[in-house]
Amino acid sequence: MKIALIEPKPPFDAYFFLKKLPLLGNLFLGTMMKNAGHTVKVYKENMIPAYNEKTDEFLPFIREADVVGITGITHTANRAYLLADALKRQFPEKKVVLGGPHVSALPEEGFQHADQVVVGEGENVVLDVFEGRNKDDIVYGSVVNMNDVPPLDLKILQGYRYKKEKIDMKHAPIMASRGCPYDCNFCSVTKMFGRKYRIKDPDLVMEEVMMRYHEGFRYAFFYDDNFAANHEKTKIFLEKLIRADIDLRWSSQFRVEVVKDKEMVDLLSRAKCSTVFIGVESINPKALLDYNKKQSVEDIKKCIKTLSERGMKVHSMFVLGADSDNGETIEETIRFSRASKSTTAQFSILFPIPGTRLYQEMKDQDRIFINNWDYYDGSHTVILPKQITPIKLQKKLIHAYKHFYATTIITWLMSRLGFFMWKLTNKKFLRYLRYFTRKLKKAGAIQNGILTHKGPLTDLVPKKLSEAIIRK
Numbered sequence: 127m128k129i130a131l132i133e134p135k136p137p138f139d140a141y142f143f144l145k146k147l148p149l150l151g152n153l154f155l156g157t158m159m160k161n162a163g164h165t166v167k168v169y170k171e172n173m174i175p176a177y178n179e180k181t182d183e184f185l186p187f188i189r190e191a192d193v194v195g196i197t198g199i200t201h202t203a204n205r206a207y208l209l210a211d212a213l214k215r216q217f218p219e220k221k222v223v224l225g226g227p228h229v230s231a232l233p234e235e236g237f238q239h240a241d242q243v244v245v246g247e248g249e250n251v252v253l254d255v256f257e258g259r260n261k262d263d264i265v266y267g268s269v270v271n272m273n274d275v276p277p278l279d280l281k282i283l284q285g286y287r288y289k290k291e292k293i294d295m296k297h298a299p300i301m302a303s304r305g306c307p308y309d310c311n312f313c314s315v316t317k318m319f320g321r322k323y324r325i326k327d328p329d330l331v332m333e334e335v336m337m338r339y340h341e342g343f344r345y346a347f348f349y350d351d352n353f354a355a356n357h358e359k360t361k362i363f364l365e366k367l368i369r370a371d372i373d374l375r376w377s378s379q380f381r382v383e384v385v386k387d388k389e390m391v392d393l394l395s396r397a398k399c400s401t402v403f404i405g406v407e408s409i410n411p412k413a414l415l416d417y418n419k420k421q422s423v424e425d426i427k428k429c430i431k432t433l434s435e436r437g438m439k440v441h442s443m444f445v446l447g448a449d450s451d452n453g454e455t456i457e458e459t460i461r462f463s464r465a466s467k468s469t470t471a472q473f474s475i476l477f478p479i480p481g482t483r484l485y486q487e488m489k490d491q492d493r494i495f496i497n498n499w500d501y502y503d504g505s506h507t508v509i510l511p512k513q514i515t516p517i518k519l520q521k522k523l524i525h526a527y528k529h530f531y532a533t534t535i536i537t538w539l540m541s542r543l544g545f546f547m548w549k550l551t552n553k554k555f556l557r558y559l560r561y562f563t564r565k566l567k568k569a570g571a572i573q574n575g576i577l578t579h580k581g582p583l584t585d586l587v588p589k590k591l592s593e594a595i596i597r598k
């Protein structure tokens with residue numbers, strides 16, 4: 127069978143500098159299909175657009191494919207549906223299957239556009255679905271044993287150039303674990319992969335690392351959400367990596383308490399971990415409680431200091447706009463980001479990812495005022511904040527980046543250029559936010575920046591303008 131798998135492009139590519147990093151769902155499933163004898167091609171749309179809307183044309187292999195699978199997060203859901211609808215219109219006989227974090231949370235929505243929707247991890251069901259043995263509208267995947275997942279076959283990725291037979295991708299994508307024992311209210315990882323942490327056998331991870339190293343990779347990115355959740359197995363792996371003595375630098379995501387284990391920090395440094403991504407989220411202790419982050423401000427400070435002193439780069443990720451956040455606490459978090467000496471920083475406005483507790487709470491409280499998935503990327507205010515107006519929160523995000531990156535001329539220029547582009551594509555959105563904030567004030571729903579309105583807010587949403595910001 128011919129199988130095409132697509133990762134839709136986002137409406138605004140804020141992470142253009144990481145555009146070569148694919149979501150691994152298509153790659154894991156594509157590798158399995160290829161190993162089962164099918165011809166598989168994976169299209170990551172910001173590398174190679176699968177569909178041209180102007181000519182209404184798909185790439186030749188997609189036109190010929192027996193089955194087309196489309197992955198997606200909330201931010202790319204509209205594009206995923208557009209592709210699925212166009213495919214069904216042009217090729218009614220072709221099977222179109224949707225999967226990934228967004229439709230896993232809202233399968234009925236996905237099913238409006240496709241023949242089948244896969245909810246959760248796809249590995250245990252995908253062969254039956256694609257080969258036609260499972261014909262259910264909504265198919266529920268099951269928890270995967272990480273040791274059964276084969277190393278990724280990067281050759282199925284389309285649109286990447288090759289340099290001396292090595293795919294032109296800086297970071298080797300490797301996933302050593304799934305799941306996270308924590309339960310932050312805004313995060314969809316536990317909904318998708320569960321709270322039981324599953325880690326691959328260190329020998330198997332090491333095999334994959336060596337495979338990539340021999341292919342020519344000198345950097346790896348471990349897609350794990352909480353790399354060191356199982357200290358024992360992580361240490362075994364790191365010791366193996368140190369013994370291999372290879373010229374490979376790598377990065378992954380960690381929780382801040384990782385530095386409480388001195389031996390772990392030492393192993394990370396010796397194993398050439400170059401960048402540690404940490405979810406700082408906020409320096410406001412009450413916001414950390416709102417997020418159910420289960421970490422203290424002291425833990426955060428200690429983490430950044432310890433890792434920097436050991437020569438590792440720290441990429442701190444912040445979330446602005448918790449219910450306990452006001453203009454001043456957000457400002458403190460922004461000031462801290464720079465004072466902390468984190469190497470790089472990423473700021474997001476709190477937004478409700480479908481499937482999370484936050485999403486349910488915001489729906490119950492009728493605080494979601496933008497339903498268009500295009501804006502669910504952390505760079506847009508889509509829910510009514512409690513102690514700051516929507517437009518002020520939006521401005522804080524812009525200010526955060528400008529403040530953090532004002533240290534060198536190059537980063538200063540890049541952050542300004544980034545926001546210039548962002549503003550260009552978001553003119554209507556900003557106008558809408560200003561108008562909506564005025565309307566909320568006029569209706570008495572916000573007083574002195576504080577949300578006082580208790581009942582349903584839907585009536586206050588300016589319908590005409592909300593239609594105007596729908597991107598066509």
Ligand code: B12
Nearest residue numbers: 136149150151195196197199200225226244247248314504
């Ligand atoms: C690497 C990563 C990134 C990378 C690159 C991602 C990319 N190409 O888009 C970077 C750093 C750039 C990034 C950026 C962002 N990310 Co990100 N990222 C991840 C991370 C850590 C790993 C992704 C991954 O490959 N997972 C592993 C694969 C195997 O999981 P999977 O995709 O879910 O696939 C399984 C199933 O879903 C299913 N499946 C998937 N696709 C398909 C398709 C078919 C046909 C079938 C049948 C089944 C199926 O089977 C797969 C195997 O079991 C995830 C967290 C996570 N653990 O997943 C967050 C995650 C995907 N990111 C998330 C978010 C929100 C963002 C940002 C908006 C940033 C932000 N402000 O939070 C941006 C948006 C990027 C964009 N595309 O526009 C959310 C998305 C949630 C959602 N529903 O929208 C996640 C889940 C984390 C979270 N906070 O909950 N991200």
Ligand code: SF4
Nearest residue numbers: 306308309310313351
């Ligand atoms: S944000 Fe990080 S620590 Fe919290 S649940 Fe998600 S993966 Fe786990």
